[in-house]
Amino acid sequence: MNTIHYDPAYARAMGHLLVLYTQVDQFIMEVCAARIATAPDTEARMGLAKQVGDECRHVSIQNDWISKLGIDPQPVIPSVELDRLHTRFRELEWVDFLTDLYLVIEALGSQAVEQVVPLADPGTRESLRIPLQDELDHVAFGLSELRKVLNAMSPSKRAATLANMPRRVDNLVAQLEALQLPVMDWFEAVGTRREQMMQVLDSRQDELIAQLAA
Ligand SMILES: [Fe+2]
Ligand SMILES: [Fe+2]
Numbered sequence: 001m002n003t004i005h006y007d008p009a010y011a012r013a014m015g016h017l018l019v020l021y022t023q024v025d026q027f028i029m030e031v032c033a034a035r036i037a038t039a040p041d042t043e044a045r046m047g048l049a050k051q052v053g054d055e056c057r058h059v060s061i062q063n064d065w066i067s068k069l070g071i072d073p074q075p076v077i078p079s080v081e082l083d084r085l086h087t088r089f090r091e092l093e094w095v096d097f098l099t100d101l102y103l104v105i106e107a108l109g110s111q112a113v114e115q116v117v118p119l120a121d122p123g124t125r126e127s128l129r130i131p132l133q134d135e136l137d138h139v140a141f142g143l144s145e146l147r148k149v150l151n152a153m154s155p156s157k158r159a160a161t162l163a164n165m166p167r168r169v170d171n172l173v174a175q176l177e178a179l180q181l182p183v184m185d186w187f188e189a190v191g192t193r194r195e196q197m198m199q200v201l202d203s204r205q206d207e208l209i210a211q212l213a214a
Contacts, residue, residue, distance in 0.1 A: 014124060015071035020183065021113060022062040023077050025102030025131070028105060029055035031089045040094055040149075047141040054138070058131040065127035070204075081179055086188065095149045099165055102142020103208055104172045110135035111204045112187065119191035127168075146212055162213050169205055 008032060032048045032055065039045045066073050092100060117125055117132070150158050184194055 003112065009101075009189050009193055011071075013186040014120065015066075015069070015078065016076055016186045017113075017116065017183075018062060018066055018071060018127075019126065020076045020181070020186075021131075022059055022066065023075055023082070024105065025055045025062065025111060027082060027085065028101065029059065031086065031101065033088075034090060034174070035097065044145055048146065051138050051141065054134040058134065061127055061130060064173060069123070071141065076181055077179060085175075095161060096168065097148070098142055098146045099168050100172050102139055102146065103165070104134060104176075107139045107140060107208055108169075108173075108201050108204060109123060110139070111201060113191050115197055115200060116187065116190055132203075141206070143211065162209065165212070166205070167211050178209040 024080050033052045036048045036052075039048055063073075089097060089100065113128060113132060113135075117128055120128070150161060153161060184197070187197055188194055211212050
């Protein structure tokens with residue numbers, strides 16, 4: 001069996017993070033696939049379809065890397081919780097779907113993974129290269145769709161939707177925290193600092209919402 005790194009605490013934590021990232025990508029792939037039929041226009045359907053292909057590729061890249069390293073591929077998110085998240089996403093209106101998927105899961109999720117890249121072993125860093133490049137496209141797609149929906153709203157609805165966004169983001173983050181996965185411990189075990197990570201994510205969230213409001 002190979003090991004990622006000489007330090008077993010690093011290897012265990014990085015293993016959990018890689019499995020988590022792969023599970024999240026698979027979740028996104030399924031959620032986007034399920035939305036294609038009801039997306040509001042051709043541009044949105046094409047963006048979702050492209051993303052399904054991208055996430056499929058990320059899942060394959062990560063699974064290959066995980067098996068090469070002999071990491072325990074045991075899922076870290078229980079399937080019952082994933083089912084619950086699927087139900088939540090299925091029921092969302094388009095604007096809320098975009099906010100939850102692209103501002104939280106895609107933008108903040110990939111921002112957190114970005115923090116790990118400079119600290120990761122070379123093989124893990126390489127396995128994240130293509131996925132993280134694609135995540136930039138996904139966030140850009142989500143923001144552009146969100147702008148489209150917001151611009152089609154009346155000024156008062158638009159203002160109310162924007163004003164409510166931080167609360168939506170916080171609600172979903174709280175729901176994810178309720179899974180009680182020790183994700184921040186894993187991030188710390190691979191070398192990130194908790195406070196710095198929280199600051200980076202907070203300012204990214206503010207920046208994204210400011211971009212939408214501009
Ligand atoms: Fe991905
Ligand atoms: Fe993505």
